[in-house]
Amino acid sequence: MxxxxxxxxxxxxxxxxxxxxxxxxxxxxxxxxxxxxxxxxxxxxxxxxxxxxxxxxxxxxxxxxxxxxxxxxxxxxxxxxxxxxxxxxxxxxxxxxxxxxxxxxxxxxxxxxxxxxxxxxxxxxxxxxxxxxxxxxxxxxxxxxxxxxxxxGVRRVPTDRLRHVARIGVRARDYAYAVRGLPAPVGEFRVELTPPEQSSDPEAWTYGPADAPQRITGPALDFCLLVTQRAHRADLALTATGPDADRWLDIAQAFAGPAGPGREPESAR
Known part of the structure; x- marks a missing residue:
């Protein structure tokens, strides 16, 4: 089966x-x-x-x-x-x-x-x-x-399918460092994401130990836009707690291949 x-x-x-x-x-x-x-x-x-x-x-x-x-x-x-x-x-x-x-x-x-x-x-x-x-x-x-x-100029309605994107983004954390020739942080981060409004499950999408000192919180859509480098972190409602988590938001990528340049903030366009 x-x-x-x-x-x-x-x-x-x-x-x-x-x-x-x-x-x-x-x-x-x-x-x-x-x-x-x-x-x-x-x-x-x-x-x-x-x-x-x-x-x-x-x-x-x-x-x-x-x-x-x-x-x-x-x-x-x-x-x-x-x-x-x-x-x-x-x-x-x-x-x-x-x-x-x-x-x-x-x-x-x-x-x-x-x-x-x-x-x-x-x-x-x-x-x-x-x-x-x-x-x-x-x-x-x-x-x-x-x-x-x-x-x-179309706004797509985010769905629970973003779970796949978010999960890959979390799992690819160390790759984002490796592809830039940087050492990965020791220990897992805690990632807590607010599901889309249309989600069938209102509970937060969580990854990593609940007591991890390095944390990322915010909307699931914003996290997915960040890790696919479709938006700059300055334009997203993501919060980092701890210096390692903060650094990750600058370099995160869910996709394989070379480090991408990412998007410029809206203020610079």
Whole structure:
């Protein structure tokens, strides 16, 4: 019998994709060309990137040798392969790009459901189980969806699916230090997040020991925007207690890869 928790993650990933699909499905060609907050990336680039990474995840699950080939190609151009993949997809006609993205989402959904619950699959970072891969895909879909929403001037309603993003952000704490060549703090932090208003569970989302001296508190949405580097901490209602926690809010990132520059505060735009 499939793991119920994994099935729930897969369902959340499908819903995240459908929500973003609804934002772009009726866009005109000019709409697809709208610039997003990511420098040089239009809405088409954002969707093309998600399509590219969905295909990579699909190969990881179904064809390890082919995925290894993708990794080898990435290693040849570590500073440009992400932009190159997005550029290639963005050059397609919008209808073709949308169709390909939908097809890759559907294929990935099937592969995740068919994957062994305990098997670990290769990725650009550490190998992951299927449920973890689905969580990571949801995090990235949500983050790039935020770029699309910002470009369109749309306010998305935060949902309980943000739990996946928040959890990855907490677990990636030490990675944020490592990718910057910094030593990670000793001991866990306490993170207490207020759920979205639409949440089915009003209790705070908590991570780490209750008595940890280093603490982060604030809205779950703000924390997710911070760890995906979609907003500057100056524009978010997050509170840090302790110098290590305060430093973390400056460098936190939930995504793999080089340290991102983050967003400028609204006052500087």
């Amino acid at each position: 499939p793991d119920p928790s994994a099935v729930a993650v897969f369902a959340d990933l499908r819903e995240e994709g459908r929500e973003l699909d609804a934002l772009v499905a009726e866009l005109s060609p000019a709409g697809w060309a709208k610039p997003t907050p990511a420098p040089g990336w239009s809405i088409a680039h954002q969707i093309a990137h998600l399509h590219w990474t969905d295909r990579a995840a699909l190969l990881s699950l179904t064809d390890a040798a082919a995925f290894a080939g993708m990794v080898e190609e990435a290693l040849k151009a570590p500073d440009s392969f992400v932009d190159a993949g997005a550029e290639e997809g963005a050059a397609l006609a919008p209808a073709e790009l949308l169709a390909r993205w939908r097809a890759s989402r559907a294929a990935l959904d099937e592969a995740l459901a068919a994957a062994s619950a305990e098997a670990k699959f290769p990725w650009y970072g550490p190998p992951m189980k299927a449920a973890s891969m689905a969580s990571a895909r949801l995090m990235e879909s949500w983050a790039h969806g935020q770029d699309v929403a910002d470009a369109l």
